[in-house]
Amino acid sequence: MAALHVQEVSVRFGGNLALDHASVTAEAGRVTGLIGPNGAGKTTMFNAITGLVTPTAGRILLDDRDLTRTSLHRRARAGLARTFQQLELFTMLSVRDNIRVAADIRRRWSRDRTDPAALTEEILDRVGLRAVADERVTGLPTGQGRLVELGRALACRPRVLLLDEPASGQDETETARFGALLTELATDGTAVLLVEHDMSLVMDVCEVVHVLDLGRIIAVGAPAAVQSDPAVLEAYLGTSATEVVG
Numbered sequence: 151m152a153a154l155h156v157q158e159v160s161v162r163f164g165g166n167l168a169l170d171h172a173s174v175t176a177e178a179g180r181v182t183g184l185i186g187p188n189g190a191g192k193t194t195m196f197n198a199i200t201g202l203v204t205p206t207a208g209r210i211l212l213d214d215r216d217l218t219r220t221s222l223h224r225r226a227r228a229g230l231a232r233t234f235q236q237l238e239l240f241t242m243l244s245v246r247d248n249i250r251v252a253a254d255i256r257r258r259w260s261r262d263r264t265d266p267a268a269l270t271e272e273i274l275d276r277v278g279l280r281a282v283a284d285e286r287v288t289g290l291p292t293g294q295g296r297l298v299e300l301g302r303a304l305a306c307r308p309r310v311l312l313l314d315e316p317a318s319g320q321d322e323t324e325t326a327r328f329g330a331l332l333t334e335l336a337t338d339g340t341a342v343l344l345v346e347h348d349m350s351l352v353m354d355v356c357e358v359v360h361v362l363d364l365g366r367i368i369a370v371g372a373p374a375a376v377q378s379d380p381a382v383l384e385a386y387l388g389t390s391a392t393e394v395v396g
């Protein structure tokens with residue numbers, strides 16, 4: 151079973167220490183939350199994990215494999231996949247083809263012989279995009295666009311799935327369905343690491359939540375414990391206390 155261990159990672163942008171010896175663990179079989187006020191370092195954490203930024207200290211391990219100095223594509227092959235805060239879809243393509251591209255690419259480098267066309271159809275059903283499979287993605291509302299991104303990440307058959315604010319732009323019904331899907335993915339053995347501002351979604355689906363503030367992990371624990379942690383409340387008070395308590 152996969153486990154991602156981010157150990158004491160620091161990332162510096164000039165004079166700004168965006169991550170300061172921050173550690174996060176995401177294990178297969180559960181959804182792990184990563185929350186924190188704006189600018190806390192959540193996206194930087196994802197960028198460090200996937201190789202878009204280079205840590206100045208610390209290690210990133212997938213199981214026992216040290217990925218810290220490994221290229222982006224090797225990390226993808228090792229089983230990491232992510233979605234982005236800003237949608238990053240292939241705008242000229244249909245929903246189906248956005249997912250198919252990733253399935254085809256994976257087929258080229260993977261020993262897994264799963265047929266990319268069949269995998270694409272399976273994912274369309276799984277994420278609930280069958281009805282719009284032939285539509286161009288530019289015509290979709292943001293909530294569905296996020297499902298396409300998720301579908302594309304799933305086409306890589308990830309062991310660790312990093313989701314950066316996947317519910318933003320989704321309405322309440324879509325978010326509830328999305329939460330159920332995340333739980334299902336975790337149950338199937340994926341390690342899901344979720345960055346999300348929708349606290350009710352985080353509290354519903356996460357088994358463990360890590361809280362970042364100004365680049366530091368200030369709390370780790372079960373959602374209910376984290377929600378009432380004084381350090382967490384204080385971190386959010388500067389922005390919006392209701393975000394975490396409400």
Ligand SMILES: Nc1ncnc2c1ncn2[C@@H]1O[C@H](COP(=O)(O)OP(=O)(O)OP(=O)(O)O)[C@@H](O)[C@H]1O
Pocket residue numbers: 163166168186187188189190191192193194195235
């Ligand atoms: N490429 C960059 N160059 C310089 N500074 C950066 C860069 N990326 C992020 N930062 C800074 O690093 C800090 C952490 O930013 P990051 O985007 O990781 O926070 P976040 O928790 O994801 O915020 P949000 O919830 O608003 O998305 C911020 O101070 C931000 O301004």
